[in-house]
Amino acid sequence: xxxxxxxxxxxxxxxxxxxxxxxxxxxCRYPDAVSFAPGRPHEGYLGVDxxxxxxxxxxxxxxRGGIPPEQVLSxxxxxxxxxxxxRELIADWLRKDEGxxxxxxxxxxxxxxxxxxxxxxxxxxxxxxxxxxVPAPCYVGITGAARLLDIPTVAxxxxxxxxxxxxxxxxxxxxxxxGKRPKAIYLMPDHANPSGATMxxxxxxxMINMAESLDVxxxxxxxxxxxxxxxxxxxxxxxxxxxxxxxxxxxxxTAFPGARVGFAVADQQVRDACGRVGLLxxxxxKVKSMVTVNTxxxxxxxxxxxxxxxxxxxxxxxxxxxxxxxxxxxxxxxQLEKHFPPEGGAHVRWNRPSGGFFITISLxxxxxxxxxxxxxxxxxxxxxxxxxxxxxxGENMIRLSFSYLKLxxxxxxxxxxxxxxxLETLGPQGEQPGWHA
Ligand SMILES: Cc1ncc(COP(=O)(O)O)c(C=O)c1O
Numbered sequence: 001x002x003x004x005x006x007x008x009x010x011x012x013x014x015x016x017x018x019x020x021x022x023x024x025x026x027x028c029r030y031p032d033a034v035s036f037a038p039g040r041p042h043e044g045y046l047g048v049d050x051x052x053x054x055x056x057x058x059x060x061x062x063x064r065g066g067i068p069p070e071q072v073l074s075x076x077x078x079x080x081x082x083x084x085x086x087r088e089l090i091a092d093w094l095r096k097d098e099g100x101x102x103x104x105x106x107x108x109x110x111x112x113x114x115x116x117x118x119x120x121x122x123x124x125x126x127x128x129x130x131x132x133x134v135p136a137p138c139y140v141g142i143t144g145a146a147r148l149l150d151i152p153t154v155a156x157x158x159x160x161x162x163x164x165x166x167x168x169x170x171x172x173x174x175x176x177x178x179g180k181r182p183k184a185i186y187l188m189p190d191h192a193n194p195s196g197a198t199m200x201x202x203x204x205x206x207m208i209n210m211a212e213s214l215d216v217x218x219x220x221x222x223x224x225x226x227x228x229x230x231x232x233x234x235x236x237x238x239x240x241x242x243x244x245x246x247x248x249x250x251x252x253x254t255a256f257p258g259a260r261v262g263f264a265v266a267d268q269q270v271r272d273a274c275g276r277v278g279l280l281x282x283x284x285x286k287v288k289s290m291v292t293v294n295t296x297x298x299x300x301x302x303x304x305x306x307x308x309x310x311x312x313x314x315x316x317x318x319x320x321x322x323x324x325x326x327x328x329x330x331x332x333x334x335q336l337e338k339h340f341p342p343e344g345g346a347h348v349r350w351n352r353p354s355g356g357f358f359i360t361i362s363l364x365x366x367x368x369x370x371x372x373x374x375x376x377x378x379x380x381x382x383x384x385x386x387x388x389x390x391x392x393x394g395e396n397m398i399r400l401s402f403s404y405l406k407l408x409x410x411x412x413x414x415x416x417x418x419x420x421x422x423l424e425t426l427g428p429q430g431e432q433p434g435w436h437a
Pocket of ligand 1 (some may be wrong): 039111112113114115139141188193221222223249250251252257261262
């Protein structure tokens with residue numbers, strides 16, 4: 001049987017999915033290129049044997065808590081509760097590291113933050129008039145999940161300090177005026193992916209106030225905050241007295257992505273037709289029971305062991321890793337300054353994020369897939385920023401991810417980027433400026 005692509009869900013024809021395939025394919029085709037494309041965490045500080053230590057640490061923790069041996073066995077070998085086995089440990093960590101006070105019952109452990117996004121969107125969005133407000137540019141995980149669920153998104157352009165409440169308020173009001181229901185705003189307050197932008201303290205307060213006054217929910221996603229050095233601003237969820245924030249958590253950067261463990265904090269109350277009140281987390285669990293049943297017990301055990309080893313302080317556990325990211329960010333900026341001096345006339349501009357994994361660069365020519373292929377031939381790979389603007393934008397911009405590269409690889413990669421930019425702007429014979437413009 002031959003299936004017609006047009007008969008499959010429309011999201012499968014979304015250019016973003018093709019773009020991601022293209023990026024993977026380019027990376028495989030040019031294995032010697034320095035790749036600034038993947039947002040992978042640095043692996044330098046964990047050893048293969050550590051995983052056994054984490055598992056044993058969790059099992060010992062259960063035994064110390066008086067759990068009978070057969071239940072300890074089940075904790076790794078069996079199906080588990082849909083909402084997760086390690087909610088207490090996550091609640092303890094959130095309290096110690098983030099000042100977020102939530103009951104374990106308000107947490108659902110998920111298969112990565114990605115599943116938390118999917119569950120939240122499925123539960124909150126009910127029909128074609130419900131819209132999700134997202135920043136532009138935006139992390140493709142959320143826009144892609146919305147696309148899978150046929151949830152329309154409305155893009156609000158980010159400023160230098162991230163998405164602003166006043167801009168969101170304008171978008172929400174405009175959507176309501178045309179009969180739509182903006183249900184939630186997705187935001188990445190710290191070192192956003194892809195822009196690197198961080199919201200100021202005032203912008204955070206304004207956002208919470210705006211959510212209360214316009215009666216919308218905020219979906220807060222901040223995987224980079226605990227692995228970044230410098231001043232750490234409070235999570236929106238830590239000041240969320242009216243339960244406006246659904247917190248979408250990830251252990252991919254603070255622990256390791258191989259576990260695929262994330263979580264949602266959903267402490268909002270939900271009242272049913274009979275007046276019974278439960279938590280949004282209970283509803284997310286129901287969705288989860290039909291998506292992944294439960295997050296693998298083995299993965300939860302590994303993350304739990306790490307949380308126990310760190311005594312619930314992942315920020316301290318990540319001190320060395322955060323220092324590596326700081327050095328990688330600094331090196332990338334220094335190399336950009338070296339290779340693109342202001343007097344060089346290359347018209348290359350970049351931002352200076354205070355942390356995270358990403359820098360964005362604007363180039364004096366179109367940074368599309370064709371340019372990426374030519375760049376890979378020069379030995380350097382990056383992500384076109386246009387991938388992060390579902391409604392258009394970022395055509396001359398690229399994202400560099402420096403997180404998993406060694407400092408010498410960064411230096412080599414930026415040198416190659418400079419050669420690529422030179423070739424693009426001078427033309428093949430060095431006589432036609434802007435030949436790909
Ligand atoms: C903004 C954002 N959210 C979430 C994640 C991680 O999601 P997961 O826990 O599913 O790996 C990433 C990682 O790339 C990200 O950049």
